[in-house]
Amino acid sequence: MKNEKIIIGSDHAGYNLKEKVKPFLTELGYEVFDIGTHSTKAIDYPLIAKELAKKIANEEFQKGILICGTGIGMSIAANKIKGIRAVVCSDTTSAKFSREHNNTNVLCFGERIVGEYLAKDICKIWLETKFAEDRHLKRVKLLED
Ligand code: RB5
Secondary structure, eight states: OOOEEEEEEOOOGGHOOOOOOHHHHHHHEEEEEEEEOOSSSSSHHHHHHHHHHHHHHHHHSSSEEEEEESHHHHHHTTTTTTOOOOOOOOSSHHHHHHTTTTTTEEEEETTTTTTTHHHHHHHHHHHHOOOOOOOHHHHHHHOOO
């Protein structure tokens, strides 16, 4: 156990991939909190994104993962909450640099876009990459301002 907790959420279009990613995160040693959805019954992604993003903004959690059909709606919605830096990723390089340079705190991807194994690789590299700080500190601060 890494002593690190991760919050995860999806809409109906991301539900099946969420269920595959969750045990993988547990295997990596994270304590996983699932805020739903809990079936493939249609649900509006902004509601899930808002609930998860608020828990990051108020520092209940440091990092969260959101899955929808494309990852796009989730990232747009999460980025509306102050303090959230959400990225939508379909590749591991973007996942890595989004942590190193942008200190992203929410990772989004789409079940209709990435397969199970790529999704797991994206999660692993995103979770394990540290913010580089240095010259990026000032830029991330500017995002907040
Ligand atoms: C749901 O059909 C779909 O629109 C949603 O999961 C997401 O992809 C939106 O960005």
